[in-house]
Amino acid sequence: MSRQLFSRALRAACAAVLLAAGPAAADAACGGADLAVTAANPAPAPDGGSTEVHPVVANTGDAATSEPFTLLVHLPPGVVGSGTSATGSCRTLPFGHTVACDFPAGLAPGATATADVRITIASGMEPGVLEGTAETDLPGDPTPADNSAAFEITVL
Template sequence: MSVMSRLLLSRALRAACAAVVLAAGPAAAADTCAAGADLVVSAADPAPVADGDSTLLHPAVTNAGGTATAVPFTLYVHLPPGVVGTGTSSGATCSTLPFGHTVACAVPAGLAPGASVTAEVRISVASGMDPEVLDGTVEAELPDDPTPGNNSRTFRITIV
């Protein structure tokens, strides 16, 4: 879906919620507007990894909302410098963006309430890196998510 299509859909959803406020009052609007899909991202820290080696990260996104996702969305894994990734998922199409520091998994519309999609991202650490702890981020993008504060999660990569 193009950026323009997402923008138009976002405006249409906001307009529908505003119409409910005018017609039925704030209580009905809260029920209608909050009943949409609500993505929640989770990612446990991967196992420690030695320089020049790799480990696995299993980020997941769950629909905690009241309806299925109406549009496709993307789960991103952002990796720090010196770390690159490749990803796979049975419920999404994953690709590594240029330079390897971001893995993007496109999830089709229709993720049901309570359902999850999990990706498997192989994280490879460059040779010669000193032992340290690096932060990465997992985030999901869904237009008009009612609680965007739970759409990202930081994870830690421990280089031993």
């Protein structure tokens, strides 16, 4: 099959998926958006103190996200959080150990979305290193293995 015929067949198959199953399925079949999460370790903080973690979601795919997505920041026991974002809206879930930041559809290829999550460490926590995670999910993401990242919170 020639390259031109293959390209036409691929475009036709993608169009059929789009008509039959909607944009998320077309993204999965035709390339589309691919989200990847990174989260650097926040600055160390004493017990009773606070610091910030800034997880980032990047669209490493070749198309904008066709659906909204949520970035979840999971914190360990003894740590609570609250978040903000310039391009999304954040809320703290019950018990304070998860912050959810919702972002609209349309994150362009190569673009990023960042959450600013202030974390407060309970008074009386022993010095040490605690682990948290940041994760997102987008239906049809071709590489879900890079949709989460761990980070470490150092209690002084």
